[in-house]
Amino acid sequence: MLLILLCFRMGVIELAIQNVNSLSIQKLIEEKKKNHNTAGIIEKFIPMILLLAAVVSVLTTIGTVLTLIFETITFFQTVSILEFLTTKKWYPFSETEGTFGILPLVLGTLKVTFIAIIVSIPIGLTSAIYLSEYATERTRRIIKPILEVLAGIPTIVYGFFALTFVTPLLREIIPGLELFNALSPGIVIGIMITPMIASLSEDALVSVPNSMREGAFALGATKFEVALKVVLPAAISGIISSIVLAISRAIGETMIVAIAGGSTPNVDWNVTNSIQTMTAYIVQVSQGDAGYGTTIYYSIYAVGMTLFIFTLIMNLIAQYISRRFREEYE
Amino acid sequence: MNFFDHKSINARMKIRVIVNLFAKIIFFAAMMFGLFILGVLLYRIVSQGIGYLDLQFLQSLPSRKPEQAGVYTALIGSVLLMAVVAPVSLLLGVATAIYLEEYAKDNRFTAFIKVNISNLAGVPSIVFGLLGLTVFVRALALGTSVLAAGLTMSLLVLPIIIVAAQEALKAVPASLREASYAMGATKWQTIVRIVLPVAIPGILTGGILALSRAIGETAPLVVLGLPLFLAYLPKSIFDLFTVLPMQIYNWTGRPQEEFHSLAAAGIIVLLILLLFMNFLAVLIRNKFQKRY
Amino acid sequence: MTITLVSPQIEVMKMDSIQEKNIVYQTSQLNLWYGEKHALKNINLDILENEVTAIIGPSGCGKSTYLKILNRMIELVQGVKITGEILYRNRNILDRSYQVEELRTKVGMVFQKPNPFPKSIYENVAYGPKIHGIRDKKVLEQIVEKSLRSAALWDEVKDRLNQNAYSLSGGQQQRLCIARCLAIEPDVILMDEPTSALDPISTLKIEELVKELKKEYSIIIVTHNMQQAARISNKTAFFLNGEVIEFAPTSKIFSNPKDKRTEDYITGRFG
Ligand SMILES: Nc1ncnc2c1ncn2[C@@H]1O[C@H](COP(=O)(O)OP(=O)(O)O)[C@@H](O)[C@H]1O
Ligand SMILES: [Mg+2]
Numbered sequence: 099m100l101l102i103l104l105c106f107r108m109g110v111i112e113l114a115i116q117n118v119n120s121l122s123i124q125k126l127i128e129e130k131k132k133n134h135n136t137a138g139i140i141e142k143f144i145p146m147i148l149l150l151a152a153v154v155s156v157l158t159t160i161g162t163v164l165t166l167i168f169e170t171i172t173f174f175q176t177v178s179i180l181e182f183l184t185t186k187k188w189y190p191f192s193e194t195e196g197t198f199g200i201l202p203l204v205l206g207t208l209k210v211t212f213i214a215i216i217v218s219i220p221i222g223l224t225s226a227i228y229l230s231e232y233a234t235e236r237t238r239r240i241i242k243p244i245l246e247v248l249a250g251i252p253t254i255v256y257g258f259f260a261l262t263f264v265t266p267l268l269r270e271i272i273p274g275l276e277l278f279n280a281l282s283p284g285i286v287i288g289i290m291i292t293p294m295i296a297s298l299s300e301d302a303l304v305s306v307p308n309s310m311r312e313g314a315f316a317l318g319a320t321k322f323e324v325a326l327k328v329v330l331p332a333a334i335s336g337i338i339s340s341i342v343l344a345i346s347r348a349i350g351e352t353m354i355v356a357i358a359g360g361s362t363p364n365v366d367w368n369v370t371n372s373i374q375t376m377t378a379y380i381v382q383v384s385q386g387d388a389g390y391g392t393t394i395y396y397s398i399y400a401v402g403m404t405l406f407i408f409t410l411i412m413n414l415i416a417q418y419i420s421r422r423f424r425e426e427y428e
Numbered sequence: 429m430n431f432f433d434h435k436s437i438n439a440r441m442k443i444r445v446i447v448n449l450f451a452k453i454i455f456f457a458a459m460m461f462g463l464f465i466l467g468v469l470l471y472r473i474v475s476q477g478i479g480y481l482d483l484q485f486l487q488s489l490p491s492r493k494p495e496q497a498g499v500y501t502a503l504i505g506s507v508l509l510m511a512v513v514a515p516v517s518l519l520l521g522v523a524t525a526i527y528l529e530e531y532a533k534d535n536r537f538t539a540f541i542k543v544n545i546s547n548l549a550g551v552p553s554i555v556f557g558l559l560g561l562t563v564f565v566r567a568l569a570l571g572t573s574v575l576a577a578g579l580t581m582s583l584l585v586l587p588i589i590i591v592a593a594q595e596a597l598k599a600v601p602a603s604l605r606e607a608s609y610a611m612g613a614t615k616w617q618t619i620v621r622i623v624l625p626v627a628i629p630g631i632l633t634g635g636i637l638a639l640s641r642a643i644g645e646t647a648p649l650v651v652l653g654l655p656l657f658l659a660y661l662p663k664s665i666f667d668l669f670t671v672l673p674m675q676i677y678n679w680t681g682r683p684q685e686e687f688h689s690l691a692a693a694g695i696i697v698l699l700i701l702l703l704f705m706n707f708l709a710v711l712i713r714n715k716f717q718k719r720y
Numbered sequence: 721m722t723i724t725l726v727s728p729q730i731e732v733m734k735m736d737s738i739q740e741k742n743i744v745y746q747t748s749q750l751n752l753w754y755g756e757k758h759a760l761k762n763i764n765l766d767i768l769e770n771e772v773t774a775i776i777g778p779s780g781c782g783k784s785t786y787l788k789i790l791n792r793m794i795e796l797v798q799g800v801k802i803t804g805e806i807l808y809r810n811r812n813i814l815d816r817s818y819q820v821e822e823l824r825t826k827v828g829m830v831f832q833k834p835n836p837f838p839k840s841i842y843e844n845v846a847y848g849p850k851i852h853g854i855r856d857k858k859v860l861e862q863i864v865e866k867s868l869r870s871a872a873l874w875d876e877v878k879d880r881l882n883q884n885a886y887s888l889s890g891g892q893q894q895r896l897c898i899a900r901c902l903a904i905e906p907d908v909i910l911m912d913e914p915t916s917a918l919d920p921i922s923t924l925k926i927e928e929l930v931k932e933l934k935k936e937y938s939i940i941i942v943t944h945n946m947q948q949a950a951r952i953s954n955k956t957a958f959f960l961n962g963e964v965i966e967f968a969p970t971s972k973i974f975s976n977p978k979d980k981r982t983e984d985y986i987t988g989r990f991g
Contacts, residue, residue: 123849123863123905127825130853144616145531151523152532152541155590158583159544162555165562221462228455241459247706248466250637252644254673255695258680259469262476262688289469292462320448343550350552352647353673357680377554377647384557384651390566398651402558406551413550417543603835607897610793611848611904612825621851622837 166406169399176393182400188363188374190383190394198397200404202363206280206373207408210355211348213284213369214291218344222295223337229296230303231325242297249293257357260286265358278360278372286358287351291344298343302336303329339420346412350405352377376405473699477692485693490657490675494686499694501658502675505574506643506701508662509671512578513585513642518635520582521589525631528590529597530619549587556584557651565652572653574665580648585638592634596627629716636709640702646673656681672698741768743807744908744938745790750804752785752962754797759785761962763804767955772930772939774949774970777959778985783942786959787910790940791827792820809907825852828901830911834893836885836900841877844885844896848904863903871899872929891922898929909933911941915948927952946986950974958982 174182177198185199229238265282269275275282306329314324330337360372361382374382380398388394480494488498524545532538560580570576600623608618624631655670656678662669672694679691745767752760760782767773775783788794789806792813806813813823836844845864854860864881868874873895877888885896894914901909911930915923930939930952943949949956950970957967958979966973966982977983 123854123903124825124907126854126859127849127852127904141614141616145527148523148527148531151520152527154520154583155524155545155548155586156541158559158586159548161563162551162559165559166555169558169562221458224455225459225462228452228459232452232455241463244463250640250644250702250706252646252673252698252702254644254646254676254680255469255473255699258676258688258691258695259472261680262691263469263472289462289465296459296462320444322448322451323444325451346550350554352552352554352650353677356647356650357677377552380554380558381647381650384653385656399558402555406555409550409552409555410547413547416550417546601835603831603833604837606793606796606831607835607837607900608847608851609796610791610824610829610831611851611900612821612823613847613851614821617851621847626838 162406166399166403169396170403173393173396173400177397177400186365188379190397196393196397198393198400200376200401202365203374203376203379203401204404205365205367206355206359206363207349207375207377207405209280209367209369209373210284210287210351210359210375211345213281214287214348215341215345217285217288218292218295219341222292222344223299225292225296226299226303226337227325227330229300231321231329242300245293245297249297251290253290253351253353254357256286256290257283257353260354260358272370275370276360276372278358278362280359280369280371280373283355283358284369286354287348290351290354291347294347295340295344298340299333299337302333302340305336306332335419335422339416342412342416342419346409346416349412350377350409352381356381376401380405470699473692473695476689477694477696480689480693481696486697489659490678494684494690497679497690499672499675499697501661502670502672502694503697504661505658505669506671506673508574508665508669509578509581510639510643512574512665513581514635514639516578516582517585517589517638517642518631521586521635521638522593522631524586524590525593525597526619529594530615530623545587545590549591552647553584553645554647554651556580557648559583560648560652570666572655572668574662574667574669577649577652577654577669577671578665580652581642581645584645584648585642588638588641589631589634592637593627593631596630596634597623599630600626629712632712633709636705636712640705643671643701643705644673644698646677649674650677672701741770743767744769744809745940746805746807746810748805748807750786750789750806751802752782752789752794753801754785755799759962760789763964765957765964765967767938767940769938770934770936771954772934772941772952774953774956775940775942775959776944776946776949776956776985779944781959782962783959784912787829787912787940787942789814790908790910791824791829793829795820825904826906827908827910828904828906830894830897830901830909830914832913833917834890834897836888836893836896839885840882841885841888841896842881845899845903847900852904867899867903868896870902870933871895872925872932873899889922891918891925894918894922894926895929898926898933902933906937908938908940911939913942913944916944923948946974958985960985 182198182200184201185197186201187197187199188202190196190198229241233241260282264286265275265277265279268279268282268285269277272281310328310332311324314328319327355373355375356378359375359378361374361378362372363374363379364371379401383394383398485498486503487500488496489500490502491497524541528538528541532541557580560576560583564570564576564579565572568576570579604622604626605618608622613621649671654674655668656674658668658670676691676694676698679687679694682688743766745765747763747765747767750760750763751758763786775786777783785794788797789802790808790813794800794802802814804814808823808827811818837847839847842864845867846860849860849863854863865874865878868877873892876892877883877896880887885893888896894917898909898914915926918926927948930941933939934954941949941953953970955967956970956973958965958973958977958981960981966977966979968978973982974986977986
């Protein structure tokens with residue numbers, strides 16, 4: 099073996115000394131091939147290894163779903179599913195026996211999401227229309243990256259902003275506003291998802307073919323009329339899908355509501371009181387010392403499951419809409 | 429004879445032009461208002477926190493006395509977390525992207541993986557916390573460690589890296605692959621020697637994006653049970669630790685004004701880290717300007 | 721060998737095989753479909769050693785397709801069906817047991833648009849030898865120099881081998897691609913309209929190069945440009961709608977085409 103190797107090396111050296119013109123590369127390649135038979139094995143195994151990596155993402159989904167299902171089932175062994183779905187009271191930390199009706203948490207989440215959407219749609223959409231229909235190429239090139247950077251600001255920063263700036267400000271305007279309330283985190287989540295709506299909607303508007311605009315301009319329409327009557331309707335599914343995605347983000351948002359929303363599950367539609375969202379409840383329990391295996395411990399999985407279903411539905415709707423949207427132009 | 433009453437058209441024309449101008453101003457104002465709010469956010473935080481931001485703040489342990497408190501353990505914790513997330517998520521993400529773009533046949537299983545990835549991207553981060561708590565902290569008994577948190581975060585940012593890497597691979601011109609194949613190169617040789625080097629800027633940019641997401645995440649770590657502050661450093665990746673966002677969260681929750689200023693200072697550190705990472709991404713993008 | 725074929729080009733082939741040149745590629749009864757589209761119809765062609773064989777014909781007639789079968793690059797296209805036989809040095813390359821990397825080590829290819837790798841000039845040329853396991857730096861350096869010389873590029877780039885290949889002009893890039901191809905000393909070189917993206921001067925240089933290279937290599941070149949075919953090739957095959965209409969020595973094709981359609985094409989009546 100060693101001898102062969104030695105001969106082989108000598109062969110190379112010999113070849114190296116030889117004149118360039120008498121060098122036979124093909125012969126060299128032939129020789130190398132005999133010594134390198136691993137290539138075929140690598141070619142065979144690499145795709146399998148890569149497939150394993152790809153399966154991790156599938157396992158993550160399966161793991162998430164199974165985790166939620168199993169722990170939720172455990173939860174439903176102590177608390178009836180009927181109580182969970184129909185009781186209008188969420189009061190888990192009782193000395194004797196807690197009450198677990200998901201409704202107040204869902205309502206808390208919906209209140210905050212609703213406020214966020216009210217705030218973000220007007221600003222997000224008008225910004226998108228301005229960027230795609232009015233702005234110069236230069237403005238767009240400056241604003242778009244800013245939007246991306248803003249969309250990347252951690253939510254903990256927005257939470258801090260809500261509690262220390264927006265809430266005090268709102269309390270000056272609205273005298274009855276509690277320190278923890280739905281309004282402030284709602285508004286701040288709205289601010290947080292605005293760049294997302296603006297950026298995705300702008301993509302949808304820009305992808306409307308120019309020929310459609312030119313047709314309308316040729317008839318003497320103003321930019322505003324073209325934007326409103328031609329471009330917006332053509333891009334509507336992309337815009338709706340961006341809004342649905344933003345709703346999903348707002349529903350799943352955690353730190354802002356955990357910091358500024360409070361921990362009082364309420365069933366009313368009042369936005370000035372302290373509330374609790376699904377996510378904030380999970381945070382509250384995680385931070386507390388509810389022991390492993392208690393009903394409260396399992397309750398976070400039941401709440402997580404509910405949250406997961408809400409966001410999954412939203413994501414599927416967004417995907418469905420944007421798939422149809424893509425077909426329209428391609 | 430005239431179908432058009434030119435006078436009334438002209439009158440309407442004036443109105444329409446005014447409406448258009450008005451709309452333009454409103455749209456612009458709305459966009460500027462959004463940016464203004466975000467400007468206020470940044471201004472508030474900087475003005476509130478800058479006073480506490482000094483070298484001592486970076487080098488001190490958390491403390492009950494605001495003037496002595498610092499982010500040392502949290503900062504190191506964040507860096508350690510990234511040290512786990514970066515290799516794990518990049519390796520898994522790039523491998524998945526290569527599989528999907530280069531090897532996967534156009535069948536239902538592949539379609540399923542793709543749909544799965546885009547759905548995974550939409551799962552709220554706190555749900556990943558529940559997954560990590562069950563699988564890594566409890567089932568694999570890693571405890572509330574750097575490793576458990578790192579693996580959880582890796583799964584969280586995986587879709588971002590996969591999608592970015594897929595885009596980068598797709599952007600590699602077919603002519604380069606053809607040239608390599610025509611030389612008798614195998615598929616894997618072509619991927620390693622030609623495709624990946626061309627795609628690497630895009631992959632890295634996506635990787636940095638993913639890391640900046642991971643470095644700012646708080647919710648899943650709360651669920652994993654990371655402490656709100658920690659007065660000592662972890663010795664290995666199997667030890668308890670905490671991160672910058674947790675420390676900020678802790679200070680934000682205190683009623684005293686001084687702690688809010690500390691939180692603001694912590695946020696500045698976090699934002700500088702993020703800005704630096706974004707800067708790096710831009711640098712990479714510019715360094716590898718496309719030539720082909 | 722099939723003996724029952726009686727079309728005129730077969731006669732020409734027989735005539736050629738009398739001159740003692742070896743046959744490199746022997747195509748018989750080749751058909752190809754892209755899905756439903758019948759892109760190559762019953763092709764029979766013999767290609768000889770150390771000759772330049774030109775393939776001409778209007779665009780879409782199947783020239784590139786035919787070329788891509790010869791080194792099996794056609795495999796990169798989905799949904800292709802092929803029947804028939806192509807013998808390369810007496811082995812059927814369409815046989816699954818013929819390892820495609822081995823074939824492509826013997827059969828190099830130059831593309832329509834220069835496609836150097838975004839690497840240094842040196843790395844571009846050294847790519848082929850490296851992937852085939854040659855790592856010795858001295859050997860690599862010799863190969864690079866020799867290949868660049870053969871591609872008539874050495875004098876222009878010898879001082880900047882470490883510069884990116886995209887710093888070269890289009891014509892230089894194409895010659896670099898030829899050098900890259902020569903670096904593994906293939907037996908055959910396939911060229912698909914190698915000058916169609918170049919200016920006239922660069923085109924001329926490549927033509928000179930091709931004439932030089934045919935001493936050592938067998939070259940099959942697809943070209944849109946009939947003057948080019950006339951200038952550099954020994955034989956010319958005229959393709960039309962996926963069929964070989966006429967295959968004969970170039971001088972004969974251009975001076976005295978047998979088929980009316982060949983004549984029409986050459987005189988510029990269509991295409
Ligand atoms: N990948 C493909 N899929 C389907 N049809 C193709 C493909 N490539 C080429 N064709 C068709 O096959 C015919 C021959 O193409 P090609 O060999 O590229 O022609 P040429 O090189 O002579 O211009 C054309 O009609 C073309 O439309
Ligand atoms: Mg062609």
